[in-house]
Amino acid sequence: MKNILEIKNLTKYYGKTLAVKDLSLELHAGEIFGFIGPNGAGKSTTIRSIMNLINKTKGEVYFLGETLTKDNLTLKEQIGYLPSEVFLYEDLTVKEMLDYHESFYKKNLSKRRKELVKKLKLDESKKIEDLSLGNQKKLGIVLAFMHEPKLLILDEPTSGLDPIMQQVFYDLLQEEKEKGTTIFYSTHILSEISKICDRVGIIKEGNLLKVESIKELQSKNLTNVTIISSEIEKIIKELKVEVETLDEKTIKFKNTLNSNALIKILSKYEIEKLLIEEPTLEDIFLHYYK
Amino acid sequence: MFKREYKFNLKSFLIWTIITLSIFLLVYLMYPAIMSSENAKMIDELVKVFPKEVLVAFNMDIASMDSAFGWLKSEGSVFLLLIISSYAGMLGSSILLKEENDKTIEYLNSLPIKRTTIILNKVLVGIINITALTLLIGIFNYIGLTISGEFNTKQFILLSLTPLFSALVTFFICLFISTFTHKTKKTLGISLGIVLVSYMLNTFSAMAKEVEFLKYFSVFTLADIRNVIMNSSINLTVILITIILSISFLSLTIINYNKKELV
Numbered sequence: 001m002k003n004i005l006e007i008k009n010l011t012k013y014y015g016k017t018l019a020v021k022d023l024s025l026e027l028h029a030g031e032i033f034g035f036i037g038p039n040g041a042g043k044s045t046t047i048r049s050i051m052n053l054i055n056k057t058k059g060e061v062y063f064l065g066e067t068l069t070k071d072n073l074t075l076k077e078q079i080g081y082l083p084s085e086v087f088l089y090e091d092l093t094v095k096e097m098l099d100y101h102e103s104f105y106k107k108n109l110s111k112r113r114k115e116l117v118k119k120l121k122l123d124e125s126k127k128i129e130d131l132s133l134g135n136q137k138k139l140g141i142v143l144a145f146m147h148e149p150k151l152l153i154l155d156e157p158t159s160g161l162d163p164i165m166q167q168v169f170y171d172l173l174q175e176e177k178e179k180g181t182t183i184f185y186s187t188h189i190l191s192e193i194s195k196i197c198d199r200v201g202i203i204k205e206g207n208l209l210k211v212e213s214i215k216e217l218q219s220k221n222l223t224n225v226t227i228i229s230s231e232i233e234k235i236i237k238e239l240k241v242e243v244e245t246l247d248e249k250t251i252k253f254k255n256t257l258n259s260n261a262l263i264k265i266l267s268k269y270e271i272e273k274l275l276i277e278e279p280t281l282e283d284i285f286l287h288y289y290k
Numbered sequence: 291m292f293k294r295e296y297k298f299n300l301k302s303f304l305i306w307t308i309i310t311l312s313i314f315l316l317v318y319l320m321y322p323a324i325m326s327s328e329n330a331k332m333i334d335e336l337v338k339v340f341p342k343e344v345l346v347a348f349n350m351d352i353a354s355m356d357s358a359f360g361w362l363k364s365e366g367s368v369f370l371l372l373i374i375s376s377y378a379g380m381l382g383s384s385i386l387l388k389e390e391n392d393k394t395i396e397y398l399n400s401l402p403i404k405r406t407t408i409i410l411n412k413v414l415v416g417i418i419n420i421t422a423l424t425l426l427i428g429i430f431n432y433i434g435l436t437i438s439g440e441f442n443t444k445q446f447i448l449l450s451l452t453p454l455f456s457a458l459v460t461f462f463i464c465l466f467i468s469t470f471t472h473k474t475k476k477t478l479g480i481s482l483g484i485v486l487v488s489y490m491l492n493t494f495s496a497m498a499k500e501v502e503f504l505k506y507f508s509v510f511t512l513a514d515i516r517n518v519i520m521n522s523s524i525n526l527t528v529i530l531i532t533i534i535l536s537i538s539f540l541s542l543t544i545i546n547y548n549k550k551e552l553v
Contacts, residue, residue: 053399054551070548073402081400087393091298100294104401143397 382464
């Protein structure tokens with residue numbers, strides 16, 4: 001599979017504080033890559049390093065096989081970027097802002113601009129300083145998408161959008177994916193990942209813990225198990241797992257054993273009730289964050 | 291980008307222009323009344339009582355206060371120099387840094403434009419505005435002086451242009467300083483400080499031989515007002531130094547800005 005974006009050994013220190021450590025990953029053409037981690041995990045630092053807003057301590061970023069430097073305008077023209085917080089020129093109207101954006105690109109963007117403005121229900125006559133946070137985000141989305149880039153880098157794109165607009169945005173992402181656009185999607189909202197992404201990278205304390213497809217993640221041998229038994233103490237001792245005690249006879253835990261092995265252990269004890277459930281994607285992620 | 295930048299800075303440019311022209315207008319309105327009064331002749335006599343150092347500081351040893359042009363050569367030129375340099379300093383310290391201060395840099399950086407191009411567009415707007423402010427004041431003063439009485443045109447033109455040299459260097463110094471921080475509030479104070487300290491050093495250096503060397507630490511030395519008043523000419527060295535300093539600080543700005551972390 002062709003790689004659109006390659007990050008090699010990216011390391012970033014702020015003074016003596018490590019923000020990202022030796023991060024390497026590849027984005028395949030036409031995929032939506034989810035980049036997930038809690039606040040302060042290093043998501044924005046990674047994105048800002050890709051965008052050359054900050055200097056990398058170590059490492060390289062390649063886009064379409066070329067080193068992505070801050071002065072490579074041919075490559076920059078093919079990237080759409082939406083920061084987590086959208087700050088634009090407040091003295092301009094939405095129309096003036098879009099005109100200004102258009103002036104930086106050689107190709108005619110008016111058709112795509114009209115489509116996006118209509119889809120996201122933006123009022124072009126409004127001044128940016130009068131826009132709500134949600135509408136500023138919508139304008140940020142139009143600016144990131146309107147020059148039809150090959151790579152979209154989106155940092156927390158749905159924050160500030162109402163549920164209806166979120167759905168419009170997800171549909172827009174699907175459209176882009178069908179056109180072959182590669183999307184780097186950074187978020188801390190787990191439900192978004194399972195809904196829209198093909199693969200996911202999990203980042204924690206600056207380290208990329210895992211890169212897997214959503215299907216692979218969901219097929220992991222992880223289940224949620226609830227047991228009610230009068231011999232619960234003995235079961236806990238034998239299972240050797242971290243359990244959540246609901247009452248003196250009931251425990252709940254995340255099981256990594258296969259079902260046969262689990263049942264073999266439990267068969268030695270008096271079990272009143274056994275409940276084995278499929279984990280949610282959230283459970284899988286939280287498992288990695290332990 | 292140039293168009294947007296020009297439009298954005300137009301408001302503050304107009305405010306500075308209107309305030310400055312209003313002050314000059316007051317002078318032109320007041321001077322005929324002062325000069326026609328019986329006590330007018332006493333002004334020059336009164337001035338002579340001042341210590342020589344004070345007269346030198348305001349060019350009153352080489353210019354008479356008995357006309358509007360005389361005022362312009364003495365107090366007026368100092369006022370002009372302070373106003374244009376303060377404007378240049380504030381513009382230099384904010385024109386580039388504003389993008390970081392307002393966090394719009396994240397958007398601007400994502401566009402297909404080089405950082406050097408961003409600087410050059412903003413610098414061009416800065417130079418145009420500083421020059422336009424100088425010219426507008428000059429045109430206004432020309433009209434005012436024409437109405438007020440006779441004056442030496444060549445000397446007036448040179449006197450109107452000479453603040454441009456110190457103002458441009460102040461602009462580029464402040465632009466360079468702004469590449470070391472992310473907030474405009476830090477640099478605005480520094481820019482005004484540079485203008486005031488320069489003024490003080492220039493004034494002290496003219497007062498006594500022992501501290502004459504201080505003029506080498508002041509951008510106001512480049513304005514060379516005394517030479518214009520005495521010889522009706524601008525020293526070529528001043529022009530060359532202005533160009534060299536401007537290009538040097540612009541180059542340092544480009545180098546530093548290209549290395550800078552913008553967030």
